[in-house]
Amino acid sequence: MSVYIIAEAGVNHNGRLDLAFRLCDIAKDAGANAVKFQTWKTEKIVTRSAALAAYQMQNIRLTNASQFEMLRKLELSYEQFAKIQSYCNDIGIDFLSTPDEEESLAFLMSLNLPVIKIGSGEVTNIPYLRKIGSYKKPVILSTGMSYISDVDIALRTLHGAGAADVTLLHCTTNYPCPMGEVNLCAMQTLKFTFKCNVGYSDHTLGIEVPIAAVAMGAKIIEKHFTLDKTMNGPDHKASLDPAELKLMVDAIRNIEKALGDGIKQPNSSENKISSVVLKRIVAKFPISIGDTFSDENLTVKRTDMGVSAKEWDLVIGRKAYKNYSIDEPIVL
Numbered sequence: 001m002s003v004y005i006i007a008e009a010g011v012n013h014n015g016r017l018d019l020a021f022r023l024c025d026i027a028k029d030a031g032a033n034a035v036k037f038q039t040w041k042t043e044k045i046v047t048r049s050a051a052l053a054a055y056q057m058q059n060i061r062l063t064n065a066s067q068f069e070m071l072r073k074l075e076l077s078y079e080q081f082a083k084i085q086s087y088c089n090d091i092g093i094d095f096l097s098t099p100d101e102e103e104s105l106a107f108l109m110s111l112n113l114p115v116i117k118i119g120s121g122e123v124t125n126i127p128y129l130r131k132i133g134s135y136k137k138p139v140i141l142s143t144g145m146s147y148i149s150d151v152d153i154a155l156r157t158l159h160g161a162g163a164a165d166v167t168l169l170h171c172t173t174n175y176p177c178p179m180g181e182v183n184l185c186a187m188q189t190l191k192f193t194f195k196c197n198v199g200y201s202d203h204t205l206g207i208e209v210p211i212a213a214v215a216m217g218a219k220i221i222e223k224h225f226t227l228d229k230t231m232n233g234p235d236h237k238a239s240l241d242p243a244e245l246k247l248m249v250d251a252i253r254n255i256e257k258a259l260g261d262g263i264k265q266p267n268s269s270e271n272k273i274s275s276v277v278l279k280r281i282v283a284k285f286p287i288s289i290g291d292t293f294s295d296e297n298l299t300v301k302r303t304d305m306g307v308s309a310k311e312w313d314l315v316i317g318r319k320a321y322k323n324y325s326i327d328e329p330i331v332l
Contacts, residue, residue, distance in 0.1 A: 003220065004221075005032045005221050005223075006036050006221065008223055008225065009023040009024075009225065012239060014231065020037070020084050030248075031246070034094035035095065039081055039098065039099050039104040049068075051066065074234075085111050096115065116138070117140045123151065129157040135163075138166075140166075142169045155168075167197040168197075169198070169201040170184070170186050170198065177204045185216075187213060197219045197220070224240065226240070227242070278302075278309070281308075281312060282327050287320050289321060293318050298316070301327065
């Protein structure tokens with residue numbers, strides 16, 4: 001199965017539908033499987049007095065704004081999201097969006113999304129997880145900020161409510177995430193502990209870690225991208241620009257090819273080369289009919305005829321049934 005690459009537009013549209021359409025185009029051109037947004041009603045997810053996170057305050061260059069004010073400016077309407085989905089259908093890319101509360105979940109389900117993507121902030125939100133599971137849709141669950149026990153409870157809750165297919169994304173909830181906080185091996189811990197498909201939602205700068213995640217078995221990669229990193233907004237700085245997104249997708253597709261099927265055997269190119277590279281048994285000295293093959297009169301060299309060197313122990317001790325000159329390949 002090919003790695004499913006989610007280009008995370010998130011809120012990098014800055015509340016503008018025209019920028020959302022452009023982000024869809026960029027994701028499609030880069031070769032991503034899906035472009036993902038975030039859907040919410042501001043008054044349903046945050047109080048009016050909730051403070052900004054430090055990275056949000058720095059990235060939007062404001063010190064006195066609240067989360068409520070920031071999110072209200074970034075909020076798109078349900079009508080606009082319906083237009084975005086229609087646009088994605090037209091250009092041939094999957095539309096996804098993370099619902100941040102139940103009303104938006106119900107709206108997105110009315111659009112018949114193929115999968116429900118749950119953000120890390122909902123791992124411990126038991127009633128919300130039950131609601132999500134009740135739709136019996138495939139689920140992708142990010143696991144930032146959580147202990148393995150939290151993930152266990154979340155999975156049991158989703159399965160118990162009806163979600164049969166859940167993929168877990170390892171994630172570090174920090175923007176940008178320092179390399180020392182990635183802990184990519186935890187993705188494999190999730191896979192081995194819960195016996196499910198896993199992936200990686202990346203917040204590091206650059207593209208190295210998502211590529212490494214694919215080499216380690218990630219089935220889904222999610223990565224933020226933007227039109228321009230210098231734009232004003234909470235997530236632009238920690239996102240890929242269009243060229244970087246394309247580089248990441250291309251690199252992941254190359255890694256997929258390089259991973260292969262896991263069967264250790266020569267490929268067709270090697271079979272052509274092996275005939276002139278792998279060594280065969282030849283006469284070290286002239287050998288007469290009836291002589292016994294031994295370590296003293298045989299050696300191995302590159303040649304395109306004769307018995308493979310791997311048959312050495314089968315040849316030693318046999319009698320020669322013909323005369324051999326020096327370097328002549330041995331035949332049985």
